[in-house]
Amino acid sequence: MNKSWCCAGPLCCYCMCGICMRCCGTSHQHHIRIAYLIITAIAVFFGLIFLYYGKELMLPWEHYGFNCNGMKADACYGINAVYRETFAICIFYIFMALMSRQNSKWFIEFNNGCWGLKLISISTIFIFTLFIPYEFFDIYKEFARYISIIYLIIQLSIYVDLSYTWSDNWTKIYEQSNFTSYKYSLLFFFSGIFWVISLVTTVLNYYWFSKDTGCNLEVFLITFTLSLGIVYTFISLTNIVEYGSLLTSSIVNLYCVYLCWDGMTDDPNEKCNTWTDAQDTFVEIIIGISIVSIALSYVCFRKREKIKEQSILRILAESILAKIDPNEDEDIFQEMGKSKKLFPFYMFMALASVYLSMLLTNWGSANVTNNSAKTYDE
Template identity: 25%
Template sequence: MLPNGFTLLQIPCLCSSATCILCRCCPSTGNSTVTRLIYAFLMLLGTFLSCLMLTPGISDQLKKIPGFCVNGYVDCDVLVGYKAVYRVSFAMTIFFLVFAVLMIGVKTSKDPRAAIHNGFWFFKVLAIVGIMVGAFYIPEGPFTRTWFVFGAAGAFSFILIQLVLLVDFAHSWNESWVVRMEEGNSKCWYAVLLSVTGLLYIASIIFFALLFVFYTVPGGCAENKFFISFNMILCFIVSVISILPKVQEGQPRSGLLQSSVISLYTVYLTWSAISNEPDRICNPSLMTILNKITAPTLSPQNGTIPWWDTQSIIGLILFVLCLLYSSIRNSTNSQVNKLTLSGNDTPMLDDTVGNGSDGEDVEVRRVVDNEKDGVQYSYFFFHFMLCLASLYIMMTLTNWYRIFNLNTITSKWPAVWVKITSSWVCLLLYTWTLIAPVVCPNRDFN
């Protein structure tokens, strides 16, 4: 017997489906949830490997790969790391894209393709490793510059999906607290709701002010001033819309909590956008801000490119949270499940599912097939989302820098516009969730 109730008899599960997994310490759940979590784990492993490629020690080994580091590069240490991240991302993207195409039209777990989706994990890992190894032997040529274009388009698409997850989370959070306020100690929950909303708004105002202080200069940085001011005004507008009587009538549980969450995320997107501006006067690095008085810090254009930065860390944390949220979200009213055609997923913590009725120890939990009558989510969309997520991770970890003329790394305005546009789409999407019941009163938006 191995730790956590895992037995040697479960080793064949590496070549079979998730339904054969037995565990004493885990709650019973359906293969729909377990499969998504395993794919999320594979995605996180790929992300960890990409992060590893950017560490200074690994760059010394990457230089030994033929063609990865050619004399004349401005900063070979950073360049090979970025190119390695592109290769890892390419492998993950191709893997999930192939599965997305393969899973088009799967309706139930009785489809032979569903068995491939829910099992054969050992062979899937081998496939990822094989594609990844082969990717490192792709001739440089125009590969990196071309893959940057695909990465920017894919990352923008994933940001849109991330916005759907965020809006869904904000509405679910508010709904959960309002229900508790109506059913329990109303004064206590009202105080909690009001306090959290106030803290989020205060944080948003403070961060907007900090953006003005550090990312604008008198008589310059007109674009930054416009982005910050415009987004701050939009946040105020959507906050007012969320509490209008007409909106409240159509969406009784809409409120300032959701607006405060969206406002804080808008601040992040605004900062993420202006931190990619090519002009370093309007885009100081974090270390420059912290050491503004005591010591100057070199910028990428001056010859030093950080292999890691705050923007990448925050973007990575948000990605992990969204990935896990999309994997375990099971509410029938979830926009995530509507997006992935999931409407009746078995709850993860349902202890009544799969308890042994065939003489086995009732304490042993078995993953059960809950998709015999219909899939709980779109296999195609889930893999396509992970495909886009791979490109998002690539752009996030490389800070949307572009390898230019094969010897310099720089940030360009397209990255700024992609991110600032995503902030406007975020606010537009949230506004639509507020006014849709008013605009289309005959439709059900529950």
């Protein structure tokens, strides 16, 4: 009876995966990546819980003297709990990346399954972080700020690849339909929509961040971002670059406008920054999570293809996409020597985990209680 129950779980998973393979055209490798995406989503969910309700959750433990080896009142909750959680996720992905270089049989089995054990492992690492002095995470916070820049560049490359793929696929459909498909017109429509959103956001940025006469730096950054968008949109419409794409330039421009806005919302100068209360912080976090979710989902679902005359950004994105050869067996990753291909993916997920520590804490200045840009009273 017990043996039957042990087999029922894996059998159910295999049946569900088989349905997805046939209906959605996905592969076993995609399902593995989707599972890691779900784990990361769970981490984001608990990160928000720790950020907004961590104090209430940790109060019962304070009676036992449990204070995360720190003298700060919020050493176990708030932004400090988010740092500990994302650090645990990062350690897990780094471990998986290092093990993927070993080509061992046990890693192949562990990578393809053992999801309950993986969740237990991450939870155990997180519990261990509660015994690390909070001073360590002050250093980790500064480290994460610089590492997150690398992630944002890679995320930009993912959006470039996404936009090129989107444009190429719809252009092919248009050509195969003897130039009668409406999707080519939709490319111009969406490009226009993205540009309108960028322009509206830029105008609002001037309103939000340049109210005072001393906000010259903010005005320069907004204007510089707008100028860049106009320049590379103009370039994409000319023959200066062979593979110019209006859709790509509009998406990249929107992404740059977002980065400009996100950066200025962290400006400590309240005369130039109107995004300072708790409600604004929540909006920033939700928008950031949405953008990261699109990028991570694309990495998990997108099949890697050989692209001629690739740009540097597309080459960067290609290294972390799933490389699937339709002529190979679906159980390719059960073979020895294939696990090394997962190394870039795991390192990317580790970078994403570090960036989440900045995203969920608004780069270390999350304000959820309208208390002078601090998470909780100290």
